[in-house]
């Protein structure tokens with residue numbers, strides 16, 4: 269942990285890591301101890317805490333800590349820490365640990381926008397990423413004092429999710445580094461009047477898992493999120509939308525320079541012909557309300573057929589139950605052809621809806637004929653298989 273005001277947020281990350289059964293040794297810089305004292309770190313981690321190279325020297329901690337770790341995560345990483353790490357300096361226990369670590373390294377920077385955007389920091393971040401370090405993009409928002417901008421530490425719960433992701437893969441291998449991807453998530457809402465809307469039950473969990481895992485694999489991610497109630501994934505640019513028209517617009521804008529577009533959202537297929545400016549009243553005689561709905565554009569079809577960026581990979585989702593006209597996979601194959609996408613992730617929902625569940629299972633159909641069965645597992649695990657399939661189809 270380096271010396272920034274966001275050090276207090278690292279307490280929550282530490283707590284989540286220890287409560288989920290991980291052994292954590294906290295290595296603060298001396299500046300970090302100005303923000304949060306050693307007793308706090310020691311109590312939360314259940315281990316002694318030291319910042320300098322001259323304590324417990326007989327145990328050779330400057331070498332042992334890095335060698336023994338499965339993951340080194342620095343939260344917050346200051347501009348100074350990034351510079352020292354990029355140049356291989358080793359003037360305290362933290363930078364020694366970074367030099368001796370052979371495990372995945374995750375840095376979560378937090379600083380003022382000017383420092384983050386400075387050419388020196390840009391170059392240090394590029395150097396570190398080039399060496400395989402996962403440097404999480406800071407979030408935009410309120411900074412210390414009155415300013416706002418890029419440089420905020422992402423939500424600690426989301427940094428935790430990224431750490432678990434990296435630990436489960438055992439690597440920060442960034443096969444999507446330098447790639448831009450767009451993911452849509454959630455369910456759109458079509459307003460009827462100032463208080464009512466037509467919507468659906470999509471939770472956005474699968475789309476968020478896709479965004480989080482793409483960022484952990486090095487991609488620059490835009491998440492177009494419709495009406496979700498989830499924390500922004502670490503290192504992801506989040507654009508919020510409500511209706512299918514807004515979702516379409518934002519996906520099309522982001523798709524212009526994207527290498528891949530994954531449509532995990534559930535856009536409403538219909539919207540009311542008109543939105544009432546005043547609240548619609550029920551009739552005294554109990555008579556029915558007749559709503560006229562028009563079809564919304566099919567964003568996936570449009571993205572697939574227009575390919576705003578030639579050569580980009582487009583992924584759709586399909587929830588199918590099978591019916592009299594065909595079995596789940598037959599209907600899905602027809603949908604893949606109709607939509608014109610490269611990959612279709614098919615959920616068999618005949619046994620009930622998957623909305624809001626932490627797990628998912630799917631079959632991924634490819635336009636080139638490949639079929640990939642993904643057994644029941646976490647939404648993050650499915651997300652990784654989807655990115656494997658996308659990565660294999662990206663232009664060199």
Ligand code: CTP
Pocket residue numbers: 512531532533534535536537564565566567568569583584585586587
């Ligand atoms: N989708 C879209 N725009 C819409 C509706 C759906 O881009 N207006 C995308 C979803 O994000 C998802 C896929 O299309 O990737 C899901 O298609 P689905 O709604 O299941 O297909 P439909 O064409 O509506 O077919 P069905 O007749 O089975 O409902």
